[in-house]
Amino acid sequence: MEQFQWPNQGAARLICKSRWQETPDCISFTLTSEEQDKTFSFIAGQFVTLGVEIDGNTEYRAYSLSSLSNQTEMQFTVKRVAGGKVSNYLNDHLQVGQSLQVLPPAGQFHIEQPHTDKILLLSAGCGITPVMSMAKTLLADSQDRTEIHFIHAATCAEQLIYHAELQQMEQLHPRFKLDIMLEDATNTDYLEGRLTQAALANYCPDIASRTAFLCGPVGFMQAMKENLAALGMDMTLFYQESFTPAESTQPEVEDTKSKAAALAHATVFVPSFGTETKIVTGSLLIDALESAKVPVIAACRSGICGSCKCKVTNGDFTRTSSETLTEQEIAEGFVLACSCQIHSDVEVSLN
Structure with missing residues (x-):
């Protein structure tokens, strides 16, 4: 096909x-x-x-x-x-x-990131979706020998996404181990409570020697990251998904001179559409393009999905994210418009 x-x-x-x-x-x-x-x-x-x-x-x-x-x-x-x-x-x-x-x-959260031959897939709630794809992919490869320990947290049994499929995967594949913790484990054989540092160590005694892929609610991921570090995991082999906005690296305006500079204006010129837009310096490129009615897609507006990729062919800018860009694209001036601040007159290409 x-x-x-x-x-x-x-x-x-x-x-x-x-x-x-x-x-x-x-x-x-x-x-x-x-x-x-x-x-x-x-x-x-x-x-x-x-x-x-x-x-x-x-x-x-x-x-x-x-x-x-x-x-x-x-x-x-x-x-x-x-x-x-x-x-x-x-x-x-x-x-x-x-x-x-x-x-x-x-997205840069994927199974082709460098990992050891023993991995931990750790998730909560709907965060199970990307790590489920990882598990399926590794198990579908008959030549792969990666040992997979899948730990998932949920509120109760009826909220377990892919439950039957996960159980079947454990039955069919000796190198796949499944552990589930529920806040309410009524009518199940699973442990009840929250996934603490002690629980992780109990489920996975060799956790420090594994590569971790983590996805779930923001608070859960922060707690799990701290737990894994405390348990001795090599955090260069720790990966997590994130759809949260990138933080700006721009300094706050402090003095009068800086404030005056911040209020200066720049022109964003898009030759292929014949548009010119005046903006305050330091503004996001995506705002200028949208105000000029240029057909650019801004999906995540967080510097993650890459939908607003374009090229600054002339002018000064800074960026807070280059998540989906290659090193060559960065060198050539490609940016994510939602994470690109303009500091002078610029020329932009959408092709």
Whole structure:
């Protein structure tokens, strides 16, 4: 079968092939191409960014893939959350046969990062999706000998995403070990409580010799990172997913002279669209492009997904993220517009 070819710029339109209830508040979906015989290539652990039309506007959100690469369908799981505009819309409205915009797979959290022959996959809640893809990928390779210890935390048994599939994986593969901790373990054989440092050490006595891949809520990931460091893990072999915005590295304006400079203006010129936009120096490039009505996609607005990649061909700027850019692209002046601050007149190319 042929591989699906993503557009050079912008999003593809894919079809919802199937949907099913994973837990009371989680639904899994699969996406396929219109031809339905094209395979999708990505690295286990990466995500896609979906563009969903809601009330006349296109909203973009990133969702990790839980399926294997080079299949005709891509799978992701969406949890209903309070105030979740896109997540709740997908749960309520995305039906089989409907289409939506999808940006190419991206992200630096993936199984091809350097790792030892023993790994720990650690997750909570919907954070299970990218590490599930990693586990499937390693187990599908008959030549791979990586020992996998999968530890997952959830609130209760009915909230366990992919539960039956995980149990089957443990039964079929001697090199796959599964441990689950529930805050409420009623009617199960699992341990009850929170995943503490002591619990990690109990589950995985050789944890210090492993490579860790971590995904879950922000607070959970922070606690687990501290626990792993305290247990002696080599943190150069620690990886975690993050959809949180990059922090600005720009200094605060302190004196009058600096304030005057900060209020200076610069021009953002996009020759291919014939637009010129005046902005305050230090402003984000994405804001200038959007105000000029230039067709740039800003999906995550966090310097993570890479959808707003463009090239500054002339002028001064700083960046807070280069997450999806190669070293060559950085050297050539490519930036992520959502994480690029402008400090002089600049010329920008979107191609």
